Structure formats: C-alpha cells, structure tokens
Amino acid sequence: MGWSTVSIEQNLAEIRRRMSCATESCQGHSRAPVLVAVSKTVDSDRIAEACRWGQIDFAESRVQEWLTKKDQALPTQPRWHFIGRLQTNKLKYLDESIVLIHSLDRVSLLEALNNEGERRNHLWRALLQVNVTGDSAKAGVSPQEAPWFLDKAQKYPRVAVDGLMTIGKADASDDETRVVFSTLRELRDSMISLGVAAKEQFTELSMGMSDDYEIALSEGATIIRVGSGIFGQR
Numbered sequence: 001m002g003w004s005t006v007s008i009e010q011n012l013a014e015i016r017r018r019m020s021c022a023t024e025s026c027q028g029h030s031r032a033p034v035l036v037a038v039s040k041t042v043d044s045d046r047i048a049e050a051c052r053w054g055q056i057d058f059a060e061s062r063v064q065e066w067l068t069k070k071d072q073a074l075p076t077q078p079r080w081h082f083i084g085r086l087q088t089n090k091l092k093y094l095d096e097s098i099v100l101i102h103s104l105d106r107v108s109l110l111e112a113l114n115n116e117g118e119r120r121n122h123l124w125r126a127l128l129q130v131n132v133t134g135d136s137a138k139a140g141v142s143p144q145e146a147p148w149f150l151d152k153a154q155k156y157p158r159v160a161v162d163g164l165m166t167i168g169k170a171d172a173s174d175d176e177t178r179v180v181f182s183t184l185r186e187l188r189d190s191m192i193s194l195g196v197a198a199k200e201q202f203t204e205l206s207m208g209m210s211d212d213y214e215i216a217l218s219e220g221a222t223i224i225r226v227g228s229g230i231f232g233q234r
C-alpha cells in the first residue's frame with residue numbers, strides 16, 4: 001500500500017490534465033510541452049513508480065546523487081535531465097543518458113563541456129540558465145548578458161544551446177511570476193531576432209515548478225520541472 005503509490009499516480013494524472021488544458025487555451029504552442037519529474041532526494045522505488053505511470057523524463061540536480069540512481073533497474077529507461085549547478089570537475093561522470101543540461105550558466109562550463117565533448121565525440125544539449133529575477137543566490141547569466149553568451153557559444157561545436165531556462169521567484173504574486181516567465185519568452189525571441197540563435201534550434205523554454213507551472217505554461221513553457229508536486233514534499 002502506501003500513499004505515495006496512489007499519490008504519484010494521481011499527481012501525474014492531475015499535472016498532465018492541467019498541461020493539456022493550458023496548451024489547448026494557448027495558441028503559441030506548436031507542440032506539447034514536456035513534463036520533467038524532478039527526482040532529487042526521491043528514492044528509486046518511487047522513481048520506478050513514476051516510470052510505471054508513464055513518466056519518461058526525470059531530472060537530478062547533483063551528479064553524485066544521479067550516479068547512485070542511473071544504474072538502478074527501472075521499468076523503463078529514463079531520459080535524464082540535469083538541472084543543478086554543475087562543477088566542471090564532475091563532467092567526466094556524465095554520460096549520454098543525460099539528454100539535456102538545463103543549467104549552463106557560465107563560459108567556463110561551456111568551455112569544459114566542449115572539451116569533454118571533443119574528448120568523447122559527443123554533442124551535449126543544453127539550455128542557458130538566466131537569472132531573470134536578479135536574485136544573488138541564484139545561478140544564471142543576467143538577461144543583458146544572454147546575447148554575448150550565445151554569441152560565444154557558437155564557437156563551441158560540442159554544445160548545442162537549445163533555449164533558455166529560469167527559476168521563478170519564491171513567494172511572488174502570480175503577476176510577478178508571470179512577468180518573470182514572459183521576460184524569458186521575450187528574451188528567447190529577441191535572441192533569434194538579434195541573430196545570436198537560430199529559430200529552428202533555439203526553441204526551448206524550461207520554466208515552471210510545482211507552484212508556478214500553470215503560469216509558465218500559459219507563458220509558453222516548453223518544459224516544466226515538477227518535483228514535490230509529483231513526489232510530495234522533500
């Protein structure tokens with residue numbers, strides 16, 4: 001028994017229902033957004049449970065923790081995302097099962113990823129993390145630095161930057177949150193207008209967590225990252 005079994009199923013169903021409502025009412029979506037289940041601190045049994053309910057994309061924020069989980073037997077092979085601050089000396093532990101790094105936040109990481117990609121002939125897919133709220137505790141480049149960063153990223157062929165990622169503001173009103181997410185969307189579009197990113201490739205907006213993913217979806221999120229809303233409080 002256990003409440004977690006029931007609640008993971010129900011939580012996933014509820015989030016998926018809200019995702020389809022949000023995208024039906026929003027013309028801007030050309031394809032269905034992706035739900036990434038944030039499994040940090042969640043044990044493999046509960047990850048397996050989510051797999052059994054059809055969840056495919058999972059995210060971890062610490063390399064060490066991900067390493068303990070990635071080789072566990074699961075009902076289906078997850079598509080792993082990385083969402084935490086990434087130290088360059090840990091890159092050697094990452095492998096091709098990481099489909100997207102959401103936390104590209106500095107040139108030294110870009111450089112190190114590129115070197116690691118050269119070494120093993122691998123193309124990393126990544127999102128540029130933007131600190132829209134200017135919160136000093138958060139990683140990410142400022143919106144003003146984004147064009148410069150993306151221009152630089154073109155010189156690193158082993159890293160494909162597919163879009164932008166941000167974290168909303170804690171304890172913000174819905175209106176404040178909406179502004180954060182619309183700012184990220186406008187930033188993506190202006191990077192394309194400026195010519196520092198290609199329209200066909202630079203499509204992703206990773207934004208929205210348990211408390212604000214519906215607002216994010218209505219502002220055009222293509223990826224939402226939900227942890228406690230699926231697995232319960234950490």
Ligand SMILES: *Cc1c(COP(=O)(O)O)cnc(C)c1O
Binds near residue numbers: 210
């Ligand atoms: C923990 C985390 C999430 C998920 O947060 P919840 O509030 O549990 O949904 C999403 N994104 C990042 C970057 C995180 O660190």
